[in-house]
Amino acid sequence: METFNNPKPVLHLLLLPCLLLYSSIAFSSSVEAAMHTNNWAVLVCTSRFWFNYRHMANTLSLYRTVKRLGIPDERIILMLADDMACNTRNKYPAQVFNNENHRLNLYGDNVEVDYRGYEVTVENFLRVLTGRHETAVPRSKRLLSDEGSHILLYMTGHGGDEFLKFQDSEELQSHDLADAVKQMKEKHRFKELLIMVDTCQAATLFNQLQSPGVLAIGSSMKGENSYSHHLDSDVGVSVVDRFTYYTLAFFERLNIYDNASLSSLFSSYNPSWLMSTAYYRKGVYKRSLEEVPVTTFFGSVMETIHTDAAYKALSRRNSGKFEAQTSLDQSVHHSERRTPVKVNDRDETHNINPEGQEGASKCPWSTFCNKFLKAENVDSLVNYGLVAMVPFLMISMWLVR
Amino acid sequence: MIIAFHESTPLVDNLSNPLRADKISPTRANDAIRLPTSAEQKKVQKLLQQWPKSLKLTTPIPPNCRTVVVKQHFDPILNPTSIRSFPFLWKSVDIYRSPLPFREIDSLSTQLRSDNLLFPLHFHAIFVGFGPDPDQLHRSILSEITKLTSENSKCSSNYTLSVTLDLGSRCLRSPTSSPHSSSYRCGSITATDFVQNDDVAVDERLASVFGRKTKEYSVAVVKGGSERAVVGKHRHAWMVVDDGSEVEAAVVKVAELLVKVFINGGRDEGSIRNEFMPVGADGKIVLSFNLLNADPLDWVYDWDFEKIDDALLAPMIEALGPVANISVESQVLYHTPKASFSYWNQKLESYVFSTRDLPFFVNSNEWHLDTSIAAGGRSKILQFAVYVPSAKECPLLLQLPNGVMSKTNGFTSPMWGGVIVWNPQGCLKDSEFEPSAKNIIPMQDLENMFEVFIGQLRQLFGFKSANVYAGASGDWNLLPSERGFTEWELEVLSRQQACFNLHSCATTLGSLSRLVQSLPRMIIMDEIGKQVKFSLEAAKLALSNASSGVYESSAASSSQARSLAEDAFFHPSIMSVSYYSFEHCFAVYSPFFLPVSMHVVLAALRELRRYKQEKAKYLVWKAKANTPS
Numbered sequence A: 001m002e003t004f005n006n007p008k009p010v011l012h013l014l015l016l017p018c019l020l021l022y023s024s025i026a027f028s029s030s031v032e033a034a035m036h037t038n039n040w041a042v043l044v045c046t047s048r049f050w051f052n053y054r055h056m057a058n059t060l061s062l063y064r065t066v067k068r069l070g071i072p073d074e075r076i077i078l079m080l081a082d083d084m085a086c087n088t089r090n091k092y093p094a095q096v097f098n099n100e101n102h103r104l105n106l107y108g109d110n111v112e113v114d115y116r117g118y119e120v121t122v123e124n125f126l127r128v129l130t131g132r133h134e135t136a137v138p139r140s141k142r143l144l145s146d147e148g149s150h151i152l153l154y155m156t157g158h159g160g161d162e163f164l165k166f167q168d169s170e171e172l173q174s175h176d177l178a179d180a181v182k183q184m185k186e187k188h189r190f191k192e193l194l195i196m197v198d199t200c201q202a203a204t205l206f207n208q209l210q211s212p213g214v215l216a217i218g219s220s221m222k223g224e225n226s227y228s229h230h231l232d233s234d235v236g237v238s239v240v241d242r243f244t245y246y247t248l249a250f251f252e253r254l255n256i257y258d259n260a261s262l263s264s265l266f267s268s269y270n271p272s273w274l275m276s277t278a279y280y281r282k283g284v285y286k287r288s289l290e291e292v293p294v295t296t297f298f299g300s301v302m303e304t305i306h307t308d309a310a311y312k313a314l315s316r317r318n319s320g321k322f323e324a325q326t327s328l329d330q331s332v333h334h335s336e337r338r339t340p341v342k343v344n345d346r347d348e349t350h351n352i353n354p355e356g357q358e359g360a361s362k363c364p365w366s367t368f369c370n371k372f373l374k375a376e377n378v379d380s381l382v383n384y385g386l387v388a389m390v391p392f393l394m395i396s397m398w399l400v401r
Numbered sequence B: 001m002i003i004a005f006h007e008s009t010p011l012v013d014n015l016s017n018p019l020r021a022d023k024i025s026p027t028r029a030n031d032a033i034r035l036p037t038s039a040e041q042k043k044v045q046k047l048l049q050q051w052p053k054s055l056k057l058t059t060p061i062p063p064n065c066r067t068v069v070v071k072q073h074f075d076p077i078l079n080p081t082s083i084r085s086f087p088f089l090w091k092s093v094d095i096y097r098s099p100l101p102f103r104e105i106d107s108l109s110t111q112l113r114s115d116n117l118l119f120p121l122h123f124h125a126i127f128v129g130f131g132p133d134p135d136q137l138h139r140s141i142l143s144e145i146t147k148l149t150s151e152n153s154k155c156s157s158n159y160t161l162s163v164t165l166d167l168g169s170r171c172l173r174s175p176t177s178s179p180h181s182s183s184y185r186c187g188s189i190t191a192t193d194f195v196q197n198d199d200v201a202v203d204e205r206l207a208s209v210f211g212r213k214t215k216e217y218s219v220a221v222v223k224g225g226s227e228r229a230v231v232g233k234h235r236h237a238w239m240v241v242d243d244g245s246e247v248e249a250a251v252v253k254v255a256e257l258l259v260k261v262f263i264n265g266g267r268d269e270g271s272i273r274n275e276f277m278p279v280g281a282d283g284k285i286v287l288s289f290n291l292l293n294a295d296p297l298d299w300v301y302d303w304d305f306e307k308i309d310d311a312l313l314a315p316m317i318e319a320l321g322p323v324a325n326i327s328v329e330s331q332v333l334y335h336t337p338k339a340s341f342s343y344w345n346q347k348l349e350s351y352v353f354s355t356r357d358l359p360f361f362v363n364s365n366e367w368h369l370d371t372s373i374a375a376g377g378r379s380k381i382l383q384f385a386v387y388v389p390s391a392k393e394c395p396l397l398l399q400l401p402n403g404v405m406s407k408t409n410g411f412t413s414p415m416w417g418g419v420i421v422w423n424p425q426g427c428l429k430d431s432e433f434e435p436s437a438k439n440i441i442p443m444q445d446l447e448n449m450f451e452v453f454i455g456q457l458r459q460l461f462g463f464k465s466a467n468v469y470a471g472a473s474g475d476w477n478l479l480p481s482e483r484g485f486t487e488w489e490l491e492v493l494s495r496q497q498a499c500f501n502l503h504s505c506a507t508t509l510g511s512l513s514r515l516v517q518s519l520p521r522m523i524i525m526d527e528i529g530k531q532v533k534f535s536l537e538a539a540k541l542a543l544s545n546a547s548s549g550v551y552e553s554s555a556a557s558s559s560q561a562r563s564l565a566e567d568a569f570f571h572p573s574i575m576s577v578s579y580y581s582f583e584h585c586f587a588v589y590s591p592f593f594l595p596v597s598m599h600v601v602l603a604a605l606r607e608l609r610r611y612k613q614e615k616a617k618y619l620v621w622k623a624k625a626n627t628p629s
Helices: A008-023 A050-068 A122-130 A174-186 A202-206 A242-252 A262-266 A358-362 A366-374 A378-400 B002-007 B011-016 B018-023 B029-033 B038-050 B063-072 B080-093 B102-114 B134-148 B199-210 B247-263 B305-319 B355-360 B443-460 B487-518 B526-547 B551-569 B572-579 B582-626
Strands: A038-045 A076-080 A149-156 A163-166 A170-173 A192-198 A214-218 A228-232 A237-241 A279-281 B117-128 B155-166 B171-174 B217-223 B228-231 B236-241 B284-293 B325-334 B343-345 B350-354 B380-388 B396-399 B410-413 B417-421 B468-471 B474-478
Touching: A038 A050, A038 A122, A050 A076, A050 A149, A050 A237, A050 A242, A076 A122, A122 A170, A122 A174, A122 B572, A170 A174, A174 A192, A174 A202, A192 A202, A192 A242, A202 A214, A202 A279, A228 A242, A237 A242, A378 B582, B102 B487, B102 B526, B117 B134, B117 B247, B117 B487, B117 B526, B134 B155, B134 B171, B134 B247, B155 B247, B155 B487, B199 B217, B199 B228, B199 B236, B217 B247, B228 B247, B236 B247, B247 B468, B247 B474, B247 B487, B305 B325, B305 B443, B350 B355, B355 B396, B380 B443, B396 B417, B410 B443, B417 B443, B487 B526, B487 B551, B526 B551, B526 B572
Parallel strands: A038 A076, A038 A149, A149 A192, A192 A214, B117 B155, B117 B217, B217 B236, B228 B474, B284 B325, B284 B380, B350 B396, B380 B417
Antiparallel strands: A163 A170, A214 A279, A228 A237, B155 B171, B228 B236, B343 B350, B410 B417, B468 B474
């Protein structure tokens, strides 16, 4: 994944008033003790074109995983910016693989894509999050969560410092994301939200997040690239990204009954395998990660209550006097709180330098990227470049005259 | 060149349309640098003198004076044309914002916040033929009630109590001039009314005495006969006490009835909370009934849904009308195995599914329940599923954690719906039932099933379905209504719904007004303005209805208010603006305007320099012209 060095800081000065105003929306009453009702997943692949095959494979793999762990299709919003399965360059038509062993066809059965191709835009994405749809938009394309919902938001694509590219033409900025999340919180559209992003400099996307109940994990820190895992020589492109690959590896060992904790997932990311540092941001998330099972977000454990008695509306119609049901089942059964078990008790060092490993093959302009990354302050370099362009432009105009 | 620029459409117009940016076409720089001859310069002088009068830019200009014209209109601020065009420019960059009643929104939320929404309730206790002084009774019941009422967070009730001591020929009332108890005629209830064993008949008798129209909750206490306490289907209850029992015990029990049953609806605190009322934001519920044939190779079942719909569901839906607008759908699905496994229990000769595994019962990937097209985006769909197990796992029973088998064989999930497992005849060993290609579920079974479903729906609304309310001071039998919900339960629901809707409406409108005020460049369409206005009107109506005790219409208009507020908040036009950041604007348009602005600045500098040169020349010429004369 290439790093897009972003000349944003200059613009940020101009922007600040606009954004500050918008983000000043205050929170009203917060529902603290809301009960968990259901699980939702929003899975987004943001990039087009054949060479971004792996992003679609990433998203479809996550889709399969959450579906296997119990989130039904009607509560998954799947957004794929391109159709790799039917791409003419695909040697295996109508199939998508995330591994060179080709054992698992991700595009096999029951894949319900809600937004595809050019429908995957920043605007539509934000509409899904905030719920501001046209009236004609069907239920299957809406995020119909409530104040007891747990939402998993997974995004993959090309990104950079505080932005994520959509369709190679638009950007989702960290401000946009934070504003959308804030709006969601304001309208009680979730109880807990996990944002998972696999992109270069993913951690920067969370910089503006402030809403409570939001947990975020990104594949790389600021200034780091996220690399793909391996190249499939038959398909001709890389088929999966490292962060997603190891996420899937973690979930392969789990089934719907498992109660591995989120902290065991987060600590399973080994920076030397990832070649970047997986970064999670707890922010205002209250619960301790050791106590939160991964199924909080990646599965769907229904809250169930046993029905004690029927309402004898009909059978009482004809009889007069009745006797009290004395042996009542007063016990209301809630599904037991599942105590998470730490699956993975590995301690690892955290800052592993990704440079100098074969993973550089992933970055087409890798040498260029690396040079840039070595510079202390990339942004200022870019700004100087811009300023330097101005006299050049003026001179050229004088000459043209 | 400059003319071309500032006469073209206003800058902002171009901003809004990148394709039109090409209109700003700088004329070739060469045009501007031809120096005027001396003859031309004379004309220039004339023109300069005339200039204030020649207001129009469109005044025909001799072709050889073009450079002069450029000079003349150089200063766009002073140019009268541009001054006059300012209103147009202003208008064209103006953003339409439908005026929103911010002050009224604030006053609604402060009103709801400051003085809690108070619902007036009138209680009437009648002691037939016995009891001490009514004033004393009045005092003791009130003190018991205040002991029981906890300070509710958002909405509370503002109750009044009247006590009547019916001595047959005359009545003693307390307070003496209460408007509510005066409608009761003395001697219309006697102890003999309660002797008969038929509770339903007693209930009807009391209903005719109290009248169904009066909005008060009555409880009659009668001495003599076997002890019994029953809550009717309407708004009254009665209690038969032993001859030897104390009045004090009856007083405690009456107070508990009034608070726990008539105010709170007989539900536990914190079973299913207010926020989880299964009503969509637009005040609609779709009840989706699904018959799931797990394996159609073993047997296929169908049901006579229309009949049961007419018999059981239609009256209930009508009764729930003020609370929610309910519609019903049904479907029969095949190949729908459950997600988790059961085990064979030899003793029970059946397959047993532990309730501990219930969270994994629903197989969401195979049960395609949410197929509704009738439900709008913000409606709530409640799924009710009858699961017909396959031959491999039949009969299937649910087992409670304490080892007891479930009586209903069903469970609910909050905000989702409910499931019942129905075992067909075919799998019972001793039956001679031969499953044919298509079977119909027998009507009796179907009725039992739907009674469980109604129980589940009640559970989702927070009510219990058992016909006994076990209070601290004794049990009350609850008469079930054919409509699924008794009148007093519906009123509890209406009050709760009105309260919840009004608060939700106020917070939504508050959020909207904060959002709108924080984005001064956001277009607000008339539709949003209208929705907010109507929402506020409906909320006011709901408030006034609530304070006058008309709960049903209060609930109905409050749900309308909430729905409109949600419509306004989720209006799709808001999104496009709030998402459109200035950064995008800058990034998109700077490639168009950066080169143009460079030209403009350079040309301006050039003009300035040339003006200085010309002026110097002119002064020299003038000095020359002056010296000979």
